[in-house]
Amino acid sequence: MRRAVATVTIAVLLATCAGCEARVYGNPGHQPEGPGLTAVPAAPTDATPLAPPAAAAASLADLALRAEQAVAEAAERGADISFRMLDRQTGRQVAAGAPGLATASVVKLFIADDLLMREPDLSAADRESLDVMLRSSDDNAAEEFWNRGGGEEIIGRVAARYGLAATAPPSNGRWWNTVSTTEDLVRFYDKLLDGSGGLPPERANIILNDLAQSTPEGIDGYPQRFGIPDGLPGEPVAVKQGWMCCIGPDWMHLSSGIVGADRRYVMVVYALQPTDDATARNTITDAIRTIFPTGRI
16 A cells, blocks of 8 residues: 555546546447457357347446446545446447546556566566566565666556557656556556557466456455455456555545456446545445446446
């Protein structure tokens, strides 16, 4: 857990979309480009057929309404919630709430990606540190790799390779104050999965497999099942979580990752709430439960 310093920056980002309604984006006929990762299992031959376009559109409309409902319910608790989900099979996205966010420990994804891009053959010690950084959010490993990679230069390199136009390095040099948006994080995951961000599939799978083994608690003992993992108990997930005190009076929580056995969905949910940490964790998890009341997509 880190204390935030980038209060003004995040407040401005959130203010740019205050009161935004849920939105659906994309071409329903789009198919993701790029090679599949070797660790993705082939779809079974008796898989349930995709819903016809009309049914899929209705489902997305329902999802958008529930996302808007989740944002409104969180606001009644004094929380700001933002949500975005990509269906990688159709290219459609649903978004609700203000897109701007502080990344906190989710920036460890960028640190890991940059490290594996520059140093494909990690030592055993470095690989162990990388695994713990991603699975259990080890800050000490992040600090070591951040300094080794040139600090803020890491964010510039990753943003350039992945086309993250709204992602910016921290103003004070502290990795946890890197800022981004729900749109950029969804884009990062999607391009990490299809290889178009530049990281070779075998190295991308190091990151993805670590996220699939995210531990119930961080190395500092903080619970990290909030948001996507506890909100979607009926789905396999691979997640990177972030949390931070204090952005003004608020606790910040960010839950991001990939959902589904076939890695079909990318999801990001972010929350700011002026309350205690346990209440704030419950709020972000309840938002996911409102959007997905069955615990599945």
